[in-house]
Amino acid sequence: MNFAEGSYLESTSRPLYALMFLLPMIIIYEIGTIFVNTDQLAQTQTRVATFSWLMSLAQWIGLDRKLTLAFPGMVVVVILFCWHMASHHAWKINFKWLFGMVIESIALTLPLFALGPIMSSTLASHDIITITLSASEAPTQSSPFLNYLANLTTSIGAGIYEELVFRLIVLGLVLMLLEDFFKVKKISAVLMAVAISSLLFAGHHYVGFVNGQFSIFTDEPFTLNSFIFRTLSGVYFAYLFRFRGFGIIAGTHAAYDMIYFTLRLT
Numbered sequence: 155m156n157f158a159e160g161s162y163l164e165s166t167s168r169p170l171y172a173l174m175f176l177l178p179m180i181i182i183y184e185i186g187t188i189f190v191n192t193d194q195l196a197q198t199q200t201r202v203a204t205f206s207w208l209m210s211l212a213q214w215i216g217l218d219r220k221l222t223l224a225f226p227g228m229v230v231v232v233i234l235f236c237w238h239m240a241s242h243h244a245w246k247i248n249f250k251w252l253f254g255m256v257i258e259s260i261a262l263t264l265p266l267f268a269l270g271p272i273m274s275s276t277l278a279s280h281d282i283i284t285i286t287l288s289a290s291e292a293p294t295q296s297s298p299f300l301n302y303l304a305n306l307t308t309s310i311g312a313g314i315y316e317e318l319v320f321r322l323i324v325l326g327l328v329l330m331l332l333e334d335f336f337k338v339k340k341i342s343a344v345l346m347a348v349a350i351s352s353l354l355f356a357g358h359h360y361v362g363f364v365n366g367q368f369s370i371f372t373d374e375p376f377t378l379n380s381f382i383f384r385t386l387s388g389v390y391f392a393y394l395f396r397f398r399g400f401g402i403i404a405g406t407h408a409a410y411d412m413i414y415f416t417l418r419l420t
Contacts, residue, residue, distance in 0.1 A: 173231065183314065186303070265390060269387070306412050316355065
């Protein structure tokens with residue numbers, strides 16, 4: 155799909171629009187985890203798994219402990235900033251289109267919500283699949299409203315950092331290795347890279363890397379339905395990434411999770 159130069163679809167797929175679109179979400183996630191996702195009595199804080207991986211990377215390379223919390227967000231900002239510089243596009247933003255990206259992200263969740271009932275029918279399940287794409291839900295708070303806010307915060311983080319790791323980084327690295335190192339033909343390399351990144355995306359919801367070792371998430375039991383759904387969701391996000399850019403897939407992922415938790419209130 156070759157969108158017209160300077161059109162909404164072409165412009166909003168650029169890294170600069172992704173950066174401006176996601177920057178408020180990065181800030182909200184940071185503030186939310188401090189004031190909502192933190193249990194002051196237990197002195198614990200819930201973070202999206204992929205965010206924690208990036209924090210561990212920051213600690214491993216020797217960054218000051220105070221900088222590790224800011225490191226994942228800075229990774230997003232630096233990648234998108236450098237990506238835009240390399241693209242040689244103009245540094246102009248139509249801020250009205252940022253609101254269009256919000257509406258588009260919400261609209262693009264519809265195939266994901268439609269996929270659940272379709273899979274339930276196909277796999278002869280009696281339950282409609284209603285699962286979140288985030289690694290885990292936030293811990294239960296004393297107030298239902300605070301619990302809801304905690305889940306919304308987790309949703310935002312999942313949208314940004316899961317897509318950063320599995321689409322922007324893993325998908326790109328696997329594709330580069332297959333094409334440049336193993337000399338796999340482009341079409342085959344793309345299909346293999348999408349499949350690998352999507353399977354890893356689905357799998358990380360059940361098995362995580364915590365404190366230097368792999369562990370099974372006890373609050374997220376493995377089911378065939380949820381694994382297939384998340385794998386197909388990964389394929390869908392890879393498709394969106396190719397044609398709509400990083401900002402839209404992160405926004406769509408976050409919007410899906412946020413709508414999911416909102417619907418659970420009813």
